[in-house]
Amino acid sequence: MHQRILTLLIVATIALTPAAVRAQARTADPAKRGVALSEFPRIVRLGDGVYGYEEIRQPGFTTVSLFVVGRNGVLVADGQGSPAATRTMLEKIRTVTPLPVRWYVVGSDHGDHTAGNSELPKDIRYIVHPASRAQLQRDSAAAAASSGRSGQPPRVVVVPPVAMTGDRESIDLGGITVEVLFLGRGHTAGDLMVHVPRDRVLFMSEAYLNRVFPAMRSAFPTEWVATVDRALAMDVTRYVPGHGFIEEPAVSREELVAFRQALVSVVDEVKRLHARGLSPEDAGKAANWGAVAEWFLASQQAPIAIRRVYDEIEGRIR
Ligand SMILES: [Zn+2]
Numbered sequence: 001m002h003q004r005i006l007t008l009l010i011v012a013t014i015a016l017t018p019a020a021v022r023a024q025a026r027t028a029d030p031a032k033r034g035v036a037l038s039e040f041p042r043i044v045r046l047g048d049g050v051y052g053y054e055e056i057r058q059p060g061f062t063t064v065s066l067f068v069v070g071r072n073g074v075l076v077a078d079g080q081g082s083p084a085a086t087r088t089m090l091e092k093i094r095t096v097t098p099l100p101v102r103w104y105v106v107g108s109d110h111g112d113h114t115a116g117n118s119e120l121p122k123d124i125r126y127i128v129h130p131a132s133r134a135q136l137q138r139d140s141a142a143a144a145a146s147s148g149r150s151g152q153p154p155r156v157v158v159v160p161p162v163a164m165t166g167d168r169e170s171i172d173l174g175g176i177t178v179e180v181l182f183l184g185r186g187h188t189a190g191d192l193m194v195h196v197p198r199d200r201v202l203f204m205s206e207a208y209l210n211r212v213f214p215a216m217r218s219a220f221p222t223e224w225v226a227t228v229d230r231a232l233a234m235d236v237t238r239y240v241p242g243h244g245f246i247e248e249p250a251v252s253r254e255e256l257v258a259f260r261q262a263l264v265s266v267v268d269e270v271k272r273l274h275a276r277g278l279s280p281e282d283a284g285k286a287a288n289w290g291a292v293a294e295w296f297l298a299s300q301q302a303p304i305a306i307r308r309v310y311d312e313i314e315g316r317i318r
Contacts, residue, residue, distance in 0.1 A: 026255065028061045028211040028244035028296040041092055044246045046238060047199030049176055051096065052246045053089055057081050061212065061296050063112055064242055066194055066203040067093055070173020073102035077194045077203050078113040078242060079120070083156075086116025103127065103171060105180055106160065107192050107205025108242055109135045110218075117158040126160030127171070127180050129190030133163040135218075164192075183207075183231060186224035187215065187242075193231065200237040207231070210244025210255050213292060213301040214263050216308040220317060221267050228260045244296070262292045270309035280306045 025033050030040075040062070041055040049069040054062040057080070066077040074093060079086040090101065103125050107113065109132035128136075140157035147154035167182040179195040187206040194203040207227055209215060214224075231239065238249040239256045247255055266289065273283035283306050289298065311317050 024247075024251065026211060026251075026258075028209075030056070030060065030062070033245065041088060043092060043096065046201050046240065046246075047196060050196050050199050050201055052203075052240050053092065054246060055080055055085060055089065057085075057112055059297075061243060062245060064203075064240060064244075064246060065089060065113075066107075066240060067096075067101075068173060068176060068178055068194070068196060069097045069099060070176045071099075072172070072174035073099050075103040075105065075171060075173055075178060075194075076101055076120075077105040077192075078107040078205055079104070079116045081112040081115050083116045083119050086119045089116075090119060103173075105192055105194055106132050106136075106190070107194070107203065108132075109139075109188055109190060110206065111139070113205070113242070114158070115155070118156040120158070126162075127169060127192065128160045128163050129182055129192055130163040131185075132188065132190030132192070133160055135188070135190065136160070184223055184227035185220040186227040188218050189220070191227070195234070195236070197235075200235060201240060202231060202234060202236040202238070203240040204231060204242065204256075206242035208239055208241040208256055208259055210241035210247065210259065211295050212243045213289075213295045213298040214259075214266050214305055215297070215301050216266075216305040219308055221263070221305075221309050221312050225260060225263050225267070228256065228263065232256060232260070262295065265290060265292060266305050267309055270306050271313065273306070274310055274313050280310055283310075 027033055030037060037056055041053060044052040044054060046052055051067050053065040053067060057063045063080055065079060068075045074097060080089050101121055101124060104120055106128040136157055136159045140159050143155040143157050169180045171178050176198060181193045181195055183193060191205060191207045193205060239252040240246055269287055269289060273286055278286060284303050287302060
């Protein structure tokens, strides 16, 4: 066939293929995914009254929140990383519903999800794991101490008044019930997830980082794999990550399996390097991360993962 006609045919075929059929690039990088930064923040509908919220944080990947709208109000799981970013999120939620935000789930206690919580309504009910509440107390004390040294006004760390007492709590939002679950330690000591049984959606917060190198600063590397396995065993069709893109249902499970494999391969590689007697620094130079080396934040997170897995092997994590 004439080269030019062939080219035209290929171009026409691509143009006529619906976006859903075209393979979506498997990456946390908006540029590689073909999504302009100007599209953020954006709301992704996951069910009737169930929404994901994708916002960009530096260095250019998404932080994901969840919100669920019932007749009695709105539940938010995870905020954003600054008062301004959380204020924007609350404004976006108001474009969906006039109902007040009444519940907030601390999926991750890290600042990129909690540093804007001073913008939340004062009468909101927090659902937080005891370990995350204790961490927020320590962060609050540290912020006050650094303000005392610098003379700057303190960074506001909101500490929820009470922690949950078990591993599971049902919340009736009016017409829709969500379950807050602790499936074990993973990214932090107190990771909480939000299950919406009616829509078979599970928001996993930072226990699931979609195509982001496993972030282990305060993680429990081996336990994390078991926590992901408990999520995979649930009757869920759509897994929602705390960073990276929200995927269509089937891909969301494939990507969670890929993330589990990334955790396993990072832990195995660090164990191999540790067994060779290498220092963490030399392990960093000798490491072979395989395909995970291409994942977002790999160069930043790899040295942190090495130190944390060394801590686990040498019994420094309780
Ligand atoms: Zn985070």
